[in-house]
Amino acid sequence: MKKLVNNPVNVVDEMVEGYVRAHPDYIKQLSSNNRALVTVRETKQNKVGILIGGGSGHEPGFMGYVGEGMADGVAVGNIFSSPSPDPILEVTKSINKESGVVYLYGNYAGDVMNFGMAAEMADLEEDIEVGMAIATDDVASAPKEEKEKRRGIAGELFIYKAAGAAADFGCNLEEVVRIARKANDHTWSMGVGTSPCYHPQTGKPSFEIGDDEMEIGLGHHGEPGLEKGPLETADKLADRLLNDILIDSGITKGDEVAVLVNGLGSTPKMDLYIVYRRVEQILSEQGIKIYCSYVGDYITSLEMGGCSVTLMKLDDELTxxxxHPVNCPMFVQK
Structure with missing residues (x-):
C-alpha cells in the first residue's frame, strides 16, 4: 500500500479541509460540525433542501456533488462508514428553507440507521419535515423481486440529479421525493472488480483476488459479487454487465436511456471508453437510443480496479x- 497521507487517523478530516480550501466558491464547512458541508450559494426561500452523504473513499462522491442543480449539503462519514446523525442534522438545519429537506443515500445498514435517526431528530427537535429516497440500483446484490434489498452504487448520481432538478423546479417535498424514487426505480447498475483497494488505516485489501481474475457484481466496499472468474476482455465484460441489466430492467427496442460507465478509482479512462464503446454498440444493435452518456470516475472505491455500467430508462419527466444544468466542483452540465 502506497498512499500520500500524513497520520492515517486524520485522512478524512484532512481531505475535507483540503476540499473546502480548494473549492471555497462552491462549499463551506459548518462551524458546528467539521463533517457537515453546505453550498455557499444563496438558495431560494421555500426551496426543498437536498442532502446527500455517505462514507468517505468514494470521491468525488459525495462532496463533489454539492452545487447548483444538485445537492445543497453533504454529511461526510469515515471511510466506507455512514456519517453519524450529528452532521446530518447540522446540514439539515442549515439548508432548510421552510419547505423541508430530502435525504438521498445508498441502501446500507449504517446509512439507513443514521439518516433515519437524523430525520427523527429533525422532526422532534427542529420541526423540520424530512423526506427520503434510498438508492437500490445494484442488480447483482438481490433478486429483481427484492429490489428494496439492493445496494446503491453508481446509479446514485442519477438520483441526485433528478432530485436536485426537481427542487430547482420548485416542486414541493412530496414531489421531490416522488421524482427521486422514480429515478431510482428507473435505474439499474452492475459492476466488476479487478483489484482491491487498501484502507489507509489498516493497510489491508478490501477483498482478495488473483492477478488474472475478476469478480462480477462486486460491491463498492468489497462486498461479495455473483461470481469470480478469469479476467475477460472489455467486450465480453460489457456484454455480461449489460446483458444482466437489460434482462433485469426490461429495457428494450425503442426505449431511451442515460448511460454511465463509472470507474472505481484506478481504472484508466482508456479502459472505460473501451467499455463504453461496446455498451453503445450493443444498445444501438438492439434499437435502444442513448440520450446522454457519462464516462469517468463518479463514485469510486479508493483505488479499487474495475468499473460499473448504469442505465436509466427515460421518459419525458426524467429527460x-x-x-437541467448542473454546476458542481466535480460535475458540470450546461
Missing amino acids: KVMD
Missing part, C-alpha cells in the same frame, strides 16, 4: 431532470 427533463437530466437536461
Whole structure:
C-alpha cells in the first residue's frame, strides 16, 4: 500500500479541509460540525433542501456533488462508514428553507440507521419535515423481486440529479421525493472488480483476488459479487454487465436511456471508453437510443480496479431532470 497521507487517523478530516480550501466558491464547512458541508450559494426561500452523504473513499462522491442543480449539503462519514446523525442534522438545519429537506443515500445498514435517526431528530427537535429516497440500483446484490434489498452504487448520481432538478423546479417535498424514487426505480447498475483497494488505516485489501481474475457484481466496499472468474476482455465484460441489466430492467427496442460507465478509482479512462464503446454498440444493435452518456470516475472505491455500467430508462419527466444544468466542483452540465 502506497498512499500520500500524513497520520492515517486524520485522512478524512484532512481531505475535507483540503476540499473546502480548494473549492471555497462552491462549499463551506459548518462551524458546528467539521463533517457537515453546505453550498455557499444563496438558495431560494421555500426551496426543498437536498442532502446527500455517505462514507468517505468514494470521491468525488459525495462532496463533489454539492452545487447548483444538485445537492445543497453533504454529511461526510469515515471511510466506507455512514456519517453519524450529528452532521446530518447540522446540514439539515442549515439548508432548510421552510419547505423541508430530502435525504438521498445508498441502501446500507449504517446509512439507513443514521439518516433515519437524523430525520427523527429533525422532526422532534427542529420541526423540520424530512423526506427520503434510498438508492437500490445494484442488480447483482438481490433478486429483481427484492429490489428494496439492493445496494446503491453508481446509479446514485442519477438520483441526485433528478432530485436536485426537481427542487430547482420548485416542486414541493412530496414531489421531490416522488421524482427521486422514480429515478431510482428507473435505474439499474452492475459492476466488476479487478483489484482491491487498501484502507489507509489498516493497510489491508478490501477483498482478495488473483492477478488474472475478476469478480462480477462486486460491491463498492468489497462486498461479495455473483461470481469470480478469469479476467475477460472489455467486450465480453460489457456484454455480461449489460446483458444482466437489460434482462433485469426490461429495457428494450425503442426505449431511451442515460448511460454511465463509472470507474472505481484506478481504472484508466482508456479502459472505460473501451467499455463504453461496446455498451453503445450493443444498445444501438438492439434499437435502444442513448440520450446522454457519462464516462469517468463518479463514485469510486479508493483505488479499487474495475468499473460499473448504469442505465436509466427515460421518459419525458426524467429527460427533463437530466437536461437541467448542473454546476458542481466535480460535475458540470450546461
